[in-house]
Amino acid sequence: MLDHGTPEHAAxxxxxxxxxxxxxxxxxxxxDAVLQLFPEAKVAIGPPTADGFYxxxxxxxxFTPEDLERIEALMLETINAxxxxxxxELNRDSAQSMFSxxxxxxxxxxxxxxxxxxxxxxxGEFTDLCxxxxxxxxxxxxxxxxLHTAGAYWRGDETRPMLQRIYGTAFESQDxxxxxxxxxxxxxRRDHRTLGRQLNLFTVHDEIxxxxxxxxxxxxxxxxxxxxxxxxxxxxxxxxxxxxxHIGRARLWQTSGHxxxxxxxxxAPMEIDEQExxxxxxxxxxxxxxxRSSLRSYRELPLRIAELGTVYRYExxxxxxxxxxxxxxxxxxAHIFCLPDQVAAEVGDVLDLTFEIMSAFGFExxxxxxxxxPDKYVGDPEMWDHATESLRxxxxxxxxxxxxxxxxxxxYGPKIDIKIKDALGREWQCTTxxxxxxxxxxxGLVYQDEEGxxxxxxxxxxAILGSLERFFGVLVEHYAGAFPLWLAPVQAVVIPIADRHNxxxxxxxxxxxxxxxxxxxxxxSERMNQKIRQAQLQKTPYxxxxxxxxxxxxxxxxxxxxxxxxxxxxLSDVQEMLKADLAGTPAA
RNA sequence: GCCGAUGUAGCUCAGCCGGAAGAGCAGCGGUUUCGUAAACCGCAGGUCAAGGGUUCGAGUCCCUUCAUCGGCUCCA
Numbered sequence: 001m002l003d004h005g006t007p008e009h010a011a012x013x014x015x016x017x018x019x020x021x022x023x024x025x026x027x028x029x030x031x032d033a034v035l036q037l038f039p040e041a042k043v044a045i046g047p048p049t050a051d052g053f054y055x056x057x058x059x060x061x062x063f064t065p066e067d068l069e070r071i072e073a074l075m076l077e078t079i080n081a082x083x084x085x086x087x088x089e090l091n092r093d094s095a096q097s098m099f100s101x102x103x104x105x106x107x108x109x110x111x112x113x114x115x116x117x118x119x120x121x122x123x124g125e126f127t128d129l130c131x132x133x134x135x136x137x138x139x140x141x142x143x144x145x146x147l148h149t150a151g152a153y154w155r156g157d158e159t160r161p162m163l164q165r166i167y168g169t170a171f172e173s174q175d176x177x178x179x180x181x182x183x184x185x186x187x188x189r190r191d192h193r194t195l196g197r198q199l200n201l202f203t204v205h206d207e208i209x210x211x212x213x214x215x216x217x218x219x220x221x222x223x224x225x226x227x228x229x230x231x232x233x234x235x236x237x238x239x240x241x242x243x244x245x246h247i248g249r250a251r252l253w254q255t256s257g258h259x260x261x262x263x264x265x266x267x268a269p270m271e272i273d274e275q276e277x278x279x280x281x282x283x284x285x286x287x288x289x290x291x292r293s294s295l296r297s298y299r300e301l302p303l304r305i306a307e308l309g310t311v312y313r314y315e316x317x318x319x320x321x322x323x324x325x326x327x328x329x330x331x332x333x334a335h336i337f338c339l340p341d342q343v344a345a346e347v348g349d350v351l352d353l354t355f356e357i358m359s360a361f362g363f364e365x366x367x368x369x370x371x372x373x374p375d376k377y378v379g380d381p382e383m384w385d386h387a388t389e390s391l392r393x394x395x396x397x398x399x400x401x402x403x404x405x406x407x408x409x410x411x412y413g414p415k416i417d418i419k420i421k422d423a424l425g426r427e428w429q430c431t432t433x434x435x436x437x438x439x440x441x442x443x444g445l446v447y448q449d450e451e452g453x454x455x456x457x458x459x460x461x462x463a464i465l466g467s468l469e470r471f472f473g474v475l476v477e478h479y480a481g482a483f484p485l486w487l488a489p490v491q492a493v494v495i496p497i498a499d500r501h502n503x504x505x506x507x508x509x510x511x512x513x514x515x516x517x518x519x520x521x522x523x524x525s526e527r528m529n530q531k532i533r534q535a536q537l538q539k540t541p542y543x544x545x546x547x548x549x550x551x552x553x554x555x556x557x558x559x560x561x562x563x564x565x566x567x568x569x570x571l572s573d574v575q576e577m578l579k580a581d582l583a584g585t586p587a588a
Numbered sequence: 589g590c591c592g593a594u595g596u597a598g599c600u601c602a603g604c605c606g607g608a609a610g611a612g613c614a615g616c617g618g619u620u621u622c623g624u625a626a627a628c629c630g631c632a633g634g635u636c637a638a639g640g641g642u643u644c645g646a647g648u649c650c651c652u653u654c655a656u657c658g659g660c661u662c663c664a
Binding site: 533 | 589590591592593599620621622623624625626627637654655656657658659660661662663664
């Protein structure tokens with residue numbers, strides 16, 4: 001097999017480097033086991049990945065869970081045999097004959113540049129084309145586990161054969177492996193699709209259609225809190241907030257180029273008065289029409305037009321995933337039209353805004369990527385350079401670490417993508433800041449400069465949360481459904497101990513509601529224990545237990561969802577406690 | 589779209605070799621009025637995803653479609 005390059009950080013970190021070699025070696029041992037059980041199997045590639053390894057095979061029938069058990073058992077035998085990994089270099093001809101029965105290996109050999117030194121690694125009876133590196137012997141694969149199987153195209157190309165991939169992972173100790181499996185289990189417990197149902201936040205329905213979300217009252221409260229905060233901060237940062245329709249005539253999408261280049265992702269047109277209309281897959285053309293609604297002066301720029309714009313895109317059925325990948329979603333979209341000498345400051349402002357917003361939602365770790373001009377591009381190369389420089393400048397000015405994806409920009413402009421890291425360290429793509437040299441040209445955007453010349457403005461497209469649906473999904477998983485007080489759909493539930501306390505419970509709730517809190521009363525004829533359990537399961541931040549003693553004292557016994565019982569507090573103190581909890585949040 | 593798995597009550601799931609559709613939770617009715625994570629009794633609830641086929645007989649076997657899940661590819 002082929003090494004696809006050791007990640008640079010792996011070489012620096014001894015543990016990562018060991019894991020990398022161990023997993024790579026485990027992939028060999030797995031292929032060995034598969035060939036013993038399925039001698040007719042054709043092997044493809046089997047690299048280590050960020051947290052494990054896989055190997056792709058072409059086999060007569062897909063692997064079953066029982067197959068995985070047998071393969072894993074055989075792997076353990078090989079590991080126990082502690083067979084050394086032996087590297088050998090060889091020339092192209094002997095490699096070809098060695099792998100004469102392995103067509104994928106032959107293709108790999110054929111595609112390698114002539115000057116490449118071919119090498120193989122052996123352990124026991126098994127030999128694989130491979131650059132290495134590996135551990136010294138199979139016994140050094142300390143803790144290994146096969147996880148699941150999946151289909152995967154040969155070389156990721158859907159016109160090539162579908163292979164069967166087996167995923168597994170390996171660690172330097174059994175403890176580390178178990179910790180990893182525990183992280184996977186924790187991720188499953190946090191799954192926003194499960195929590196979304198349990199906490200009654202949203203659902204998807206067969207009857208409505210795949211990838212289309214309905215937000216329930218509790219999810220709806222949270223969404224409006226997010227939107228309110230978003231609007232407020234955008235107004236304060238000099239954005240104008242607009243609204244645009246969900247459909248537009250074919251001509252608009254013709255001009256924008258979407259019909260030529262994006263049609264596969266658009267919902268089919270509807271015909272009205274012999275005119276074709278399309279559901280919008282993007283908001284840009286509408287914002288551009290706003291820009292074009294008058295002749296713009298340089299004095300008006302920068303013009304920042306923002307919208308929580310709902311778009312519809314046809315996503316292939318196999319890629320839909322809860323809220324993370326849907327067909328109808330709302331982008332927190334904005335388009336900034338500006339002068340050349342405003343570009344750097346505008347980009348910087350977007351970055352600052354991003355970090356402020358993300359931090360409000362508890363995200364503090366980022367992975368930033370700058371993508372530069374690809375081979376095929378539109379627009380003036382000088383404007384490209386200026387734009388790319390301004391992106392870089394904004395990053396450097398803020399001393400931000402960032403990677404560079406050379407040539408990874410869109411055909412219409414360079415961009416910065418920001419991934420946020422959640423509580424489990426998983427990365428989510430949300431924020432994107434992209435220059436666009438295509439649409440201003442297509443729509444003939446201009447402004448009039450000091451000398452009366454009509455000049456094309458710079459256009460920056462940006463979304464910070466990305467889509468409200470995806471961001472909400474990330475938020476659910478980040479907090480595991482235990483939202484901070486300012487976002488919690490129900491901030492406190494009042495729990496009367498017996499029915500005779502219902503009336504007082506309502507008074508408590510009414511007082512807190514007057515103070516602006518979202519409070520419910522659990523007046524079911526159930527025991528207090530049941531009500532507390534329910535509130536815990538709903539991850540309600542505050543439980544206010546009221547019985548005879550509290551009613552007497554105009555108080556409530558405060559329990560927080562971490563299980564702490566704070567005892568009976570006067571209602572005024574309860575309010576203070578909640579207010580203190582809101583300090584430093586957008587609701588403060 | 590492709591590979592594989594799955595689809596049974598509102599939810600989570602059992603249902604063996606084809607032979608009378610089940611449980612827990614939720615819901616509803618009643619009893620209970622309780623001090624920090626599940627009171628008790630009862631009732632109701634199903635075109636077994638949809639459509640077709642095989643069979644004396646299909647939740648169970650076969651085909652098609654739809655959806656979901658794990659991936660591939662793509663992406664906010």
